[in-house]
Amino acid sequence: MTELWLIGIGTGNPAHVTLEAHRALREAALILVPRKGPDKADLADLRHAILKDCGSTAPVAEFDMPVRDESLPYLERVRRWHDAIAALWARSIAEARPNGPVALLVWGDPGLYDSTLRIAERLDPRPRLRVVPGISALQALTAAHAIPFNTVNGAVTVTTGRRLRDFGWPEGADTVVVMLDGECSFQRLDPAGLDICWGAFLGMPEQVLEAGPLAEAAPRILAARAEARARHGWIMDIYLLRRRA
Numbered sequence: 001m002t003e004l005w006l007i008g009i010g011t012g013n014p015a016h017v018t019l020e021a022h023r024a025l026r027e028a029a030l031i032l033v034p035r036k037g038p039d040k041a042d043l044a045d046l047r048h049a050i051l052k053d054c055g056s057t058a059p060v061a062e063f064d065m066p067v068r069d070e071s072l073p074y075l076e077r078v079r080r081w082h083d084a085i086a087a088l089w090a091r092s093i094a095e096a097r098p099n100g101p102v103a104l105l106v107w108g109d110p111g112l113y114d115s116t117l118r119i120a121e122r123l124d125p126r127p128r129l130r131v132v133p134g135i136s137a138l139q140a141l142t143a144a145h146a147i148p149f150n151t152v153n154g155a156v157t158v159t160t161g162r163r164l165r166d167f168g169w170p171e172g173a174d175t176v177v178v179m180l181d182g183e184c185s186f187q188r189l190d191p192a193g194l195d196i197c198w199g200a201f202l203g204m205p206e207q208v209l210e211a212g213p214l215a216e217a218a219p220r221i222l223a224a225r226a227e228a229r230a231r232h233g234w235i236m237d238i239y240l241l242r243r244r245a
Contacts, residue, residue, distance in 0.1 A: 003101040004120055004127040006110040008134020012204035014050055016135040022054035024132050029100025031060045047105045061092040086122035109136040113179050137238045140202035144209055161185035176241045191215040193244045200228055200237035
């Protein structure tokens, strides 16, 4: 393999897939599609729908995503998980023996809050990479709520729920964006003077939104998140916190 194309496909709406991404998918010689278990089969189905929509005729190699070992320390757990994913990519590509570029459809954008590029670095020999940008969850969230990403001359911090729980509000930030926070760590903050904009399944027909002062919106978010997760078996969500002027 000499070329690996990482193609951003947005947050679930096929209309978010760019013309550049459509063209790349038509030109690829092999498409890798991850399977994440029966509860998340609709994620693989969406990728297949995008391939059909763009007119791709390339063969598809599906692979089962490995499961992270929750008994390990967090960083070691992620490192081993990435190693296992890279090994599955390499095996799928070796078995298919494509005569041309290999493409991966990446949720959101390959360079924004995603580990696909880091996993690609583990391949040996290292392929020549091409990244096709996609609409990220950050963009989809601010668009859904019709809000700007930043305040005038204000700093934005993109962080994790883990860091928000451990260290609190990031110093110097007016706006904080938290990705995939299964523990809803906004509950650990003093809600005084904070507003929140939350969204799940952004860009998809199942999209759910909540917003308002944190003290008032937090219970609604917890209830909506629990209901959506129970209905679908999985959830991908994001929220933006902002100090009230």
